Amino acid sequence: MKVYLISGEASGDLHASNLLKSLQSLSQEPIEARAWGGAELERAGAHVVKHYKDLAFMGFIEVALNIRTILRNIKFCKADIEQFEPDALILVDYPGFNLRIAEWAKAKGIKVFYYISPQIWAWKSSRVHKIARSTDRVFSILPFERAFYQKFGYDISFVGHPLLDVIQDYVPAPLDITTDKKIIALLPGSRKQEISKILPKMLQVLSDYTEFHFVIAAAPGQQLSYYNQFIPAELQSNKQLSIVQGQTYPLLQQAHIALVASGTATLETALFDVPQVVCYETSRISYAIAKRLVKIKYISLVNLIADAPMVDELIQENFNTPSLKASLEAILAPSGRANMLKDYQKLRQLLGHSGASNKTAQEILQMLK
Secondary structure, eight states: OEEEEEEOSHHHHHHHHHHHHHHHHHOSSOOEEEEEEOHHHHHTTOEEEEEGGGTOOOSHHHHHHTHHHHHHHHHHHHHHHHHHOOSEEEEESOHHHHHHHHHHHHHTTOEEEEESOOOTTTSOTTHHHHHHHHOSEEEEOSTTHHHHHHHTTOOOEEOOOHHHHHHHSOOOOOOSOOOSSEEEEEEOOSSHHHHHHHHHHHHTTGGGOTTEEEEEEEOTTSOHHHHHTTSOHHHHTOTTEEEEESOHHHHHHHEEEEEEESSHHHHHHHHTTOOEEEEEOOOHHHHHHHHHHOOOSOSSHHHHHHTSOOSEEEEGGGOSHHHHHHHHHHHHSHHHHHHHHHHHHHHHHHTOOSOHHHHHHHHHHHHHO
């Protein structure tokens, strides 16, 4: 059996790899996989033809500036799928790209499965009809999405959040730094555009918290030299600051609190019971456009799932040193820390049961029969 998987970022690479492993273990015949992703999909046995670090364009302006590259990638992807002739195309989030491929593939008679539904409830909800036309089945990992789709007369599968399995199966590993101080983890995102805007502002609070050791979690798909350019000269040899790569979970396992770029990492941080402040900034034009189009109360997965302000969200102009310090003080206080950890327990209950990858794999294999 042949499957073609497309993921466009680090978290998608992780979830796609676990789904591939489930397909391999449950299938009665060997699985040959070709993919767009990263190291996790490679380790799972897929032949990765494009790395997600070459695909991650964020924001309206950024996408417009890179439109030629994106169109070339779409053309290449279609040709590669046709040559591979898969039994199933499995799309993982990454809607701007994947929805185009889904529509084309469905017209070609290829079975199309969407794992991790695009967040169309945030904006462009009309795309639900395009998804219905272009897919054989959608698998949701957020509890409120099934009701959203049903409003439009389209049923999907809620399989639970795959991070529950990932973190449950995580084997504790040592962190490659030595310090006697409590750790503040800095997770500035996985894309270059995020890191360049978010990391410098995170680092501005170091001098106010000398009693802590700060550790930057570098994304697997980025060079350490990219991070170093945003670290001021006076901090380059500072023993209060370290950087680790490919060690996000060991870091969260030991962190006292964390500053986290909005994205999957906010949920990972919560599931490791680390109190956090969510940070986000993009270009002014992209933010102005998004503010007009996006219809959601929160940007972090933690608050979206809970439909409540469990964690502070510092966005755009509110993401500044005074606000960051105020939010840090709140979760450093014993009462603030205790309240957030209590909220995290409620969050777990909302996420449903474990086994997302296996449930999705079982449905896909059944439909392919």
